[in-house]
Amino acid sequence: MKHAHSEVIEQLGLGILIIDAQFIVRYANPFIENNSKQKSLAGKSLFSLFPELPQVWLRKRVESVLMLDNTTYTNWHQRPRLFDFPSSRPITGSARLMYQSCSIFKLKSAEKDDLVCITVYDSTPTAVTQQRLQNSLKRLDKERNYQVELNRKLEETQSQLVQSEKLAGVGQLAAGVAHEINNPVCFIKSNVECLRDYIGKLQSLIKHYDDLLDASLTPELKVKRDQVRQSLDMEYVQEELPEILDETDDGITRIEGIVGSLKDFARLDSGQWQYADLNEGIQSTLKIVHHELKYKVREVEQDLGELPKVQCIPAQLNQVFLNLLVNAAQAIEKTGSIKVTSCHMPERASVVLTFTDTGCGIPASKLDKIFDPFFTTKAVGKGTGLGLSVSYGIIQSHGGTISVESEPGEGTCFRIELPVEQDNH
Template sequence: MTTQSVLENLTAKLPLGVCVLNDQMEVLYWNDFFADRLNISSDDVKGQNLLTLFPNEAKYLKKKINSVFVLNNASFSYWEHRPHVFLFSSSRPITGEETLMYQNIEFLPLDVTDNKVKTVCMIVQDVTELASYYQGQKELSEQLSQEHNALQELNRKLEEAQNQLLQADKMAAIGQLAAGVAHEINNPIGFINSNLQSLEDYAVKLLKLVNFYEKVVHKTQNKTFIALQKDMQERMKYQFIREDMPELVAESIDGINRVSEIVKSLKAFSHVDSSEWQYADIVEGIESTLKIANNELKYNVEIHREYQQQLPKLFCQPMQLNQVFLNLIVNGAQAIVDKGHIYITVSANDNDYQVAIKDTGCGISKSAMHKIFEPFYTTKPVGQGTGLGLSLSYSIVQKHKGNLVVTSEPNVGTTFTVILPILTPEQLLPEASAPA
């Protein structure tokens, strides 16, 4: 057997995906790793366009591969950033469980002539086992952290005679945290955003200036100048930079805006800039709470909103009402096993507000319905709940002279309705208006 045939056989049998492409994105070769998963042999796929074969990831692949052709440098795709570029399956070595393959991909310049890349080699590595290990470690760490926090919370609550005092301390801590975050992050965000806006303006002006110079050079009809211009632009990869630079700046500005929104939502959630009792917009509080709870909702819960128009502001403790909404929304999300819906309805009349939060989760049994507002009662596994969420929520609503009503049907869903009377400060806080 010749050395070449040995190398060809080795490449074909490698536990890596190997695919060679020309500058038209046409497949020149791929090994058994690709052939077995797509049921297309290397001979049959030869000459087909990679972007046509994988249309859903065409834009991403094109950008990565073009960067190799243009810049003559390797490009990479890591599983943490893009877990499943190719929708291949992978079998766990011990359990045999089939799961989507996590991949690291390396794009390498292969055939380079006169500093110009002719072909690119794409190497796909199956890192599902490594990714599963890291994810498992992360989940275990989060679970241990949650259990530790839950135990600390429970110990504090057992030492406190009044749950309301603990809740006030907790919300004050959140308020201080939000104030610190807003102060520490808003300033750098402000000047970064301002700089990026200026950079975007400069980039546009510079590109216009270069375009003007191009037109001037061409108007001279001087072949030497035109040739020098073309050579310099090719060596500087000007065409690629001109297309890529505005996109990079736009993505950076979008990222800064997203961070600003997160800080704004945290600040609005805890109302760090205002006194405890105040007139507040209930819908604004719910929207801020939804952003805070987004991590619990984004994978399996679809939110439906129905807000009455022109709702009046309510005199209340917005920080504590936000905590009630957070408890009810998160409980609803946790009651949904796979995918489901949460419906939030807000309405008001002359006498009271009604905030209904309905989920399509597993529901509450009749035996549990009589206990759900009792302190420390929970149906969650040990370490996943203290049993104080609904009890504290009920206490907060009572402090607002309101009521918390629940209706539920097993395997259908649960609806919690927060009823808050529209009262004046004197009616809610008679001690504040009493003569000294």
């Protein structure tokens, strides 16, 4: 006799798939089997059974769930469907694919291997209702022209809310990472300061020793002393030590800036609002990332116009500039150029900044996902996928917009528009 809960699962109007870490199906309930028109799915590869699945995206989501032991969601707004299932409620007279909302979470299994559950919920009724409502609004817009601007703002607000929900999902993780990084950075910084002091004392001691030895050694011993110094390359070492310490300080400063941005990402309403010159912020950021750019960027063209001081949190905007410049350099495969522009738009009471590179570009299929947390076009291990989502959150918290245009093989341009004055600050 079947267990009661097994009968319930088989009757649910909800898809349940259980896979292992190798993406082998361990269980599929009747909802999955009936909609896929496949039987006996257990033991087969998920991607061979459902070739339409976005493999890279799903692999990253499953890896994240296994590593963080959390639950991740996707709804039909951002990703209309994962599986090519037919809809039982067609929007028109012809059959349509099902709109789906999915969740992915790790199972607390007694088995040794890790198991992940993917649930598939049919969101077609909600999607149909909302699409019909949108069509009604469009017809209403034709009759009432004065509502066009209002509807546009409502759509923008909806998009911002969706993005804010995704950002909130990684806010707690960002705060934890920032805390864990900040502790070792503090004692590294303290140790570097001690090293600078100790090295200064050692160099002073060596100089005193040399003065004493010069006064007491025979010419033969002086020659041997000089040979030892030369074999150890002591002059180069003594000249290089201060530069090494300076570069280490610069690296610590950059880490502290990144940690600060992670904290801001988790708590975007923090920080000190003030009026700042964004051109100065761009130029100081260019100095910080000089070492990152110099190997592949043959020219950084600056076309910076006259800007009014903008009410902002400068440290956060500098982090955005840093992320965009580093991304631009990394997108250049061999050599290329970057152009940074700024201008004032008094009629809109705003300023506009652009960051353009001649790199590899971004495929059109990925442009609408680049601001998603953990999404990256870089190779595995080369990026966290947080930089642009952090930047998006910062620009949104400043009441601005950030957009992107890109052509594969031609390059990418990020455009930022920020208000000069904040309404609530």
